[in-house]
Amino acid sequence: MKKALSFILALSMVVSLTACGNAATSDSAAEGTEAAATTEAADGTTFKIGGIGPVTGGAAVYGLAVKNGAQIAIDEINAAGGVNGAQLEFNFQDDEHDAEKSVNAYNTLKDWNMQMLMGTVTSTPCIAVAQESNNDQIFQLTPSGSSVPCVQYDNAFRICFSDPNQGLKSAQYIGENGLASKVAVIYDSSDVYSSGIYEKFVEESKNQNIEVVAAEAFTADSKTDFTVQLQKAKDAGAELVFLPIYYSEAALILAQANTMGFAPQFFGCDGLDGILTVENFDTKLAENVMLLTPFAADATDDLTKKFVETYKSKFNETPNQFAADAYDAIYTIKAALEEAKATPDMNAQDLCEVLKTAMTTITIDGLTGEGMSWTADGEVNKAPKAVKIVNGVYTAM
Amino acid sequence: MNKTTKSNFITYGMVIAAYVIMQILVGTGSVSSLLKGLLVPLCIYVVLALSLNLTVGIMGELSLGHAGFMCVGAFSSAVFSVVTVDTITNVAVRFTLAIIIGAIVAAIFGIILGIPVLRLRGDYLAIVTLAFGEIVKNFINVVYLGIDKNGFHFSMKDSVSLNMEEGSKVIINGAQGITGTPKNATFTIGIVIILISLFVILNLINSRSGRAIMAIRDNRIAAESVGINITKYKLMAFTISASIAGVAGVLYAHNLSTLTALPKNFGYNMSIMILVFVVLGGIGNMRGSIIAAVLLTLLPELLRGLNDYRMLIYAIVLIVMMLFNWSPKAREFRDKYSLKRLFSKKNAQKEEA
Numbered sequence: 212m213k214k215a216l217s218f219i220l221a222l223s224m225v226v227s228l229t230a231c232g233n234a235a236t237s238d239s240a241a242e243g244t245e246a247a248a249t250t251e252a253a254d255g256t257t258f259k260i261g262g263i264g265p266v267t268g269g270a271a272v273y274g275l276a277v278k279n280g281a282q283i284a285i286d287e288i289n290a291a292g293g294v295n296g297a298q299l300e301f302n303f304q305d306d307e308h309d310a311e312k313s314v315n316a317y318n319t320l321k322d323w324n325m326q327m328l329m330g331t332v333t334s335t336p337c338i339a340v341a342q343e344s345n346n347d348q349i350f351q352l353t354p355s356g357s358s359v360p361c362v363q364y365d366n367a368f369r370i371c372f373s374d375p376n377q378g379l380k381s382a383q384y385i386g387e388n389g390l391a392s393k394v395a396v397i398y399d400s401s402d403v404y405s406s407g408i409y410e411k412f413v414e415e416s417k418n419q420n421i422e423v424v425a426a427e428a429f430t431a432d433s434k435t436d437f438t439v440q441l442q443k444a445k446d447a448g449a450e451l452v453f454l455p456i457y458y459s460e461a462a463l464i465l466a467q468a469n470t471m472g473f474a475p476q477f478f479g480c481d482g483l484d485g486i487l488t489v490e491n492f493d494t495k496l497a498e499n500v501m502l503l504t505p506f507a508a509d510a511t512d513d514l515t516k517k518f519v520e521t522y523k524s525k526f527n528e529t530p531n532q533f534a535a536d537a538y539d540a541i542y543t544i545k546a547a548l549e550e551a552k553a554t555p556d557m558n559a560q561d562l563c564e565v566l567k568t569a570m571t572t573i574t575i576d577g578l579t580g581e582g583m584s585w586t587a588d589g590e591v592n593k594a595p596k597a598v599k600i601v602n603g604v605y606t607a608m
Numbered sequence: 609m610n611k612t613t614k615s616n617f618i619t620y621g622m623v624i625a626a627y628v629i630m631q632i633l634v635g636t637g638s639v640s641s642l643l644k645g646l647l648v649p650l651c652i653y654v655v656l657a658l659s660l661n662l663t664v665g666i667m668g669e670l671s672l673g674h675a676g677f678m679c680v681g682a683f684s685s686a687v688f689s690v691v692t693v694d695t696i697t698n699v700a701v702r703f704t705l706a707i708i709i710g711a712i713v714a715a716i717f718g719i720i721l722g723i724p725v726l727r728l729r730g731d732y733l734a735i736v737t738l739a740f741g742e743i744v745k746n747f748i749n750v751v752y753l754g755i756d757k758n759g760f761h762f763s764m765k766d767s768v769s770l771n772m773e774e775g776s777k778v779i780i781n782g783a784q785g786i787t788g789t790p791k792n793a794t795f796t797i798g799i800v801i802i803l804i805s806l807f808v809i810l811n812l813i814n815s816r817s818g819r820a821i822m823a824i825r826d827n828r829i830a831a832e833s834v835g836i837n838i839t840k841y842k843l844m845a846f847t848i849s850a851s852i853a854g855v856a857g858v859l860y861a862h863n864l865s866t867l868t869a870l871p872k873n874f875g876y877n878m879s880i881m882i883l884v885f886v887v888l889g890g891i892g893n894m895r896g897s898i899i900a901a902v903l904l905t906l907l908p909e910l911l912r913g914l915n916d917y918r919m920l921i922y923a924i925v926l927i928v929m930m931l932f933n934w935s936p937k938a939r940e941f942r943d944k945y946s947l948k949r950l951f952s953k954k955n956a957q958k959e960e961a
Contacts, residue, residue, distance in 0.1 A: 267919050268872070304912065307874045310864045315909050317643035335868050338787055342865035343645075360787045360866070400766070401749045403784045403868075410768055428765075432746065573613055 232559040237336030248286065255556040258294060260285070260544060261320035262537075263313055263340060265330030270308035273533045277305045277354055278331045280534030284541035294548045297555040299541075304332060310339035321468025324558045325349065329540050332533065333359065334358035334403050334552050341367045348570050350563040352544060356537035358403050362589030365520050366563050369589060370536045370543065370579065371505070374546050375482045377502065381453065381503055382452035383409070386419025390501075391451035391476060393424045397437065397464060399456050400428035408455035408480055424449050427462075437464045445473045465496040481505060484532050487603065494603045503595040505579035506535040507605045515578055532579070539577035548575045559573055573595040616810045619895045620803065627799045634795075642909060648863045651798025652856050653905045655903040657885035657897040658805045659852035664883070665892030666813055668825030669726075673737030674853050675878035676744040679869055680717050681710035682856025682861035683748055683780070686789045688860065690779050691755060693790055703792040707801075712816055714854020718847040726842040729828070733846075748869040753780040785868030786861075793862040801859065802898075805852050809894060812848065821845050825935050888929060 262281055264274030285301045295298060302323055304316035313336030320328065326348040330587070331337045337356030344351045345364035353361055353369045357377075362369050372380070385391060396412065399405035409426070416423050424447035427440035441464065444452055452468075452475050454461050461483050479502040486497050508519050508529050518538060522530040544566075550573050551565035567587075575583045580593030598605040630647065633639045637650065656674060663671045685706040717740075725736045725785040752763040756776030763769045767778050770815060780786055812818045819839045823831040834836060861867050881904075889900030911918045932938050 266916070305918065307872065310866050311860075311873065314645055314864065315642060315649075316912075318640070318642040319909070319912055321641040334786070335866055338866035339864045342881070358784060401746075401783045404860070406766065406782055406784070410766055413766075413768055430749070432748070470867075541716070541807070 223328070227454060229290070247382075251377065257298045257300045258548065258553075258555050259300045259302070259324055259326045260541070261317075261323065261325035261328045261330070262342075263302060263306050263320070263328070263330035263336070264303065265308040265315045266305045267309045268309075270333055272531075273355065274305070274308075275334050276531050276533035277537040279522065280530060280537035281354075281541050283525065284538045285523050286550075288541070288545055294545050295552065299545075303519055306333075306336050307337065308333050310336045312336075314343055315339050321347070321349075324559075326555075326557075326562050327520075327544060329354065329537070329544065330350070331356060334361055337361040348560045348563045350446035350559070350566045353541050354540040355533050358407055361452060365567060365589070367590060368438075368543075368585055370540045370577075371591070372481075372595065373590060374404055376597075377503065378408040378411030378413075378455065381455070381480060382415035382419050382421060383480065384410050384503065384595075384597055385451065385453075385478060386416070386421055388477070391449075392420065392422060393447070393449050394421050394451045394473075395425040395427070395447060395449035395528065396423060396488050397427050397429070397440045397444070397456070399430065399434065399452075399460065401430040401432075402456075405456050405484065412453060412455065416535075424445060434460050435463065437467050439465075441468050441471060441473055444472070446473070449475055451478055453475040454483065458484065458489060459483040462486055462489040462492045462497075465500070466492070469496050476501065478480050478502070481532055487600070488529065494600075497600045500600045501597060502600075503597050504532065504605075505593065506532040507596070507598060509604060515577075518578055535578040539583070542577060543570075543573070543575055543583075545573055565569045612814060615895075616814075619806060619810070619898070622895065623799065623802055623806065625672065627795075630795065635799060636745070646650075646906065646909060647783065647795040648793050648798050648859065650902055650905055651795065651802055652859045652863070653882075653885065653901040653936070654802050654898050655798075655856040656853055656882045657804050657889065657901040658802070658809060658894060659849045659856065660882045661664025661886045661889070661892065661894060661897045662809050662812075662845055662849040662852070664886050665823055665890075666809075666818070666825065667842060669842070669846070671735040671737045671846075671849070671885075672734050672847075672879050673741035674882050675874045676737065677714045677743030677850045677853035678857035678860065678878070679718060679741070679744050679874035681714040681851075681857030681868070682867060682874075683857075684713040684788065684854075685710035685858040686786045686861040686867050687753065687779055689789055689792070690777075693788075699790070699792055702790075703746070703797070703862065706792075706862065707855055710854045710861075711851040712854075712856065713852035715847050721850075722843045723839075726846060727839050738876065738879075741874070743878060745871070745874050745887045748780070748785075749783045751780050752778070752782050752839070754778045761809060775938035783868065785866065787866050788866055789861055789865060791862060791865060793859045801855055804896065805855070808848065808852070812845070817841060817844060833881065840885060879903070884926070888926075888933060890933075902927045 242429045262278060264273040264277045265271050266278060281301060285299050288294060289298050301426055304319050306313035306316045313331055317340050327509060328344055330353055331340050331353060332355050334356045337353050338360045341351060341361055341364055344367055348366060351367040355371050356369060357371050357374045359373055359375060396409055398409040427443055454464065454477060461479060477500045481504045483502040484504045487494050519530055522534060547566050547569040551569035553562055553565055570585045571587050577583055583591055583593045585591055598607055634644060642817055644915060648763050660674050663669055686708050689702060689706050692702055708792060721740055723925065725733050750764050752767045752770055753760045754770040754772050756772045761770040767781055820836045823836060824838055824841060885901040885904060886897055891898030908918060908922050911921055914921055
C-alpha cells in the first residue's frame with residue numbers, strides 16, 4: 212500500500228513537472244515544429260544557423276532570452292522570403308553555462324552541419340567555443356559574450372559592447388559631462404562582467420580627471436548587505452557611485468543607501484537594465500539613476516515597439532537586452548550574407564571567409580544601436596545610449 | 609592465474625579495447641564530432657571516478673571535495689603551461705611536466721588535509737573535504753597572478769594593483785580565471801592516464817598496504833590491535849586518491865582554452881557528480897566506476913534530442929538506474945532472470961537429458 216502510494220506520488224510529481232514545462236515551452240515548441248515543417252529541405256537549400264546558450268541552470272534567463280529573441284528574427288526573415296532566396300534554419304543547444312558542455316553543444320551543431328554560429332550567450336563558454344570555431348573556421352557572432360577574449364580570433368564578432376569598452380565609455384561620459392569628480396565604485400569581484408568594467412573604468416578615470424575615492428568589492432557569496440561599502444563611499448565623500456553590476460544587487464544598494472541617508476548620483480551600465488521590474492522595489496529609489504544601456508524595452512521607436520509587442524505576445528514577458536542582442540545578431544547575419552551574396556550550398560569554411568570581409572563593410576540599424584558597424588578585430592562600433600530614470604521611465608539624456 | 613588477476617586483466621582489456629575501437633572508428637571517420645569532442649572529457653571523468661572510488665570504496669571514508677583536488681591540479685598545471693608555453697616548445701615534455709606538477713600539488717593538499725583529519729573517527733573527512741572544495745573555488749576567484757621581467761606579481765584585489773611593467777602577462781585574472789591554456793590533452797593521453805591510474809589503484813589494493821587499508825575499513829579496532837598504523841595507511845590511500853584527481857584536473861585544464869573556478873565545474877555539485885559515478889558503478893568496484901562514468905557523461909549529450917526535457921529525463925534515468933542496481937527487490941529480480949542463471953539452467957537441463 213505504502214509503495215503504491217509513493218509510486219503514485221512520484222508519478223504525479225513527474226506529470227506535474229512535465230505540465231509546468233509544457234505551459235512554458237509549448238509556444239516555442241510549436242514554433243519550432245512549424246519552422247521545421249516550412250524549412251524542411253535537403254542540405255544546401257537553407258542557411259543553417261546554430262545557437263548556443265544556457266537554457267537550464269542558473270543562467271537560463273539569459274539563454275532563453277537569446278533563444279526567443281533569435282527565434283522571432285528567424286521567423287520574421289523566413290516569413291519575408293528568407294535571405295538571398297533561401298530560408299533560415301535555427302537550432303539552439305543548451306550549454307548550462309559551462310565551458311565543457313558548450314563545446315559539446317558546439318560539436319552537436321557541427322554534426323547538424325551548422326554553417327554559422329550565433330553564440331554563445333555567456334562569456335566563459337564563449338571563449339572555449341571561439342577556440343573551437345576558429346580551428347574549424349566557422350563564422351561566429353556572439354550576441355552577449357562581453358569579455359575580451361570572446362572575439363580574439365578573426366572569425367568571431369560580437370553585438371554587445373566588450374566589458375572594458377563599457378568601463379571606458381562610462382568614465383568618458385562621466386568625465387565629459389562633468390557629472391562628478393569624486394567617484395566610488397561598488398563591484399562584484401567574483402563576476403567577469405563586473406570586474407572587467409571596473410578595471411577599465413579605474414584606468415580611464417585618470418585621463419578624465421575623476422578621482423576614484425573608494426573601490427569596494429563584494430562577491431557572489433555576500434551580495435545582500437552593502438552597508439559597509441556604502442558607508443566607505445559616504446565617508447570618502449563620493450559625489451557619484453558607479454555600479455557596474457546587475458540590477459538585483461543594485462536594487463538592494465539603492466534601498467540601503469536610502470535607509471542610511473546617503474544620496475549621491477548613481478551611474479550604471481547595461482546590467483542595471485531591468486531595475487524597474489524588480490519585485491517589491493520602490494521605483495522612486497531609482498529616480499535619477501543614470502545608466503548606459505544599448506536597449507530599453509519601453510523605447511518608443513517603431514522597431515523596438517514591434518519587437519517588444521511580438522515578444523510579449525509569444526513568450527508572455529518583456530524582452531531584456533539579451534533578447535534584443537540576439538534579434539540584432541540574426542539580422543546582422545542576414546545583412547552580412549546578403550552583402551557577401553552567399554548561397555546556402557557554400558560550406559561553412561567558405562561562408563566564414565566571405566562573412567569575415569562582409570562584416571566589416573555592413574552597417575545595421577538595430578534594436579541595440581543605430582549605425583552599428585564592425586572592425587576586423589570583432590568589436591562593434593555603436594554609440595551607447597545614456598538614459599536617466601525620471602518618473603519611473605527611461606528618459607534619454 | 610588467480611581470480612583477482614583475471615578480473616584486473618579484464619578491466620585493463622576493456623579500456624584498451626575501447627581505445628582500439630574508438631581509434632578505428634575515428635580513423636574511418638564514422639564518429640560524430642560530438643563523440644569526438646567527448647572522448648577527452650570521458651577520460652577525465654573515468655579517472656575522477658577511479659580516484660574517488662579509492663577513497664570511498666577501498667579506504668571507506670567519504671570525500672565530498674574531490675572537485676577541489678581537481679581544481680588545484682587544474683590551476684597549478686595551467687599556470688605552469690601558460691608560463692612555459694613559449695620557453696618549452698616540446699609539447700610532450702611540457703605536458704608531462706604539467707601532469708606531474710598537477711599530481712604533486714594535489715597530493716600535497718591531500719597530505720595537508722589528511723594529517724589532522726584522518727586521525728579522527730567518523731565522518732570528519734566528508735566535512736573537511738566539503739569545506740576544502742568550497743575554499744579552493746572561492747580563493748581562486750580572488751587571486752590575481754601576473755608575470756613580467758621582474759618575476760611574478762600577486763594580488764588579491766584586482767589586476768591593476770599587480771603593478772606590472774610593460775609587456776607583462778596576467779596569468780590568473782581573478783574571476784576570469786586562466787585563458788589561453790594550450791590544448792594538449794588528447795584521447796591517447798587520457799587513456800594512458802586511465803591505465804596508469806588503474807595500475808596504481810589495482811596494485812595498491814592487492815598489495816600488503818592495500819590489505820592493511822581494507823582491514824582498517826572493515827574493522828578499525830581489530831586492525832589497530834594487530835599493529836597496523838592507521839593514520840599512515842589512510843594517508844597513503846587518500847594522498848594517492850587526491851593526486852589522481854589532480855591529474856584529472858590537468859586533463860580538464862588542457863582540454864578547454866578557458867579555465868574558471870565556477871560552482872558548475874569545480875563546486876560541490878561536481879564532487880557529488882563524481883560520487884554518483886562511484887555509487888552507481890559499485891563502491892569498491894573499479895570496473896563499475898569506469899562504466900558508470902562513461903554512461904553518465906554520455907547520457908545528457910545523447911538526450912539532446914529531447915530538448916527541454918533533457919535534464920528531467922536524465923534525473924529520472926538516474927533514479928531508475930540506482931533502483932535497478934541497488935534496491936533489494938530489483939536485485940532479487942535480476943538474480944532470478946539473469947542471463948548467467950538462464951544459461952546454467954539450460955546446461956543443467958541438458959546434462960540431465
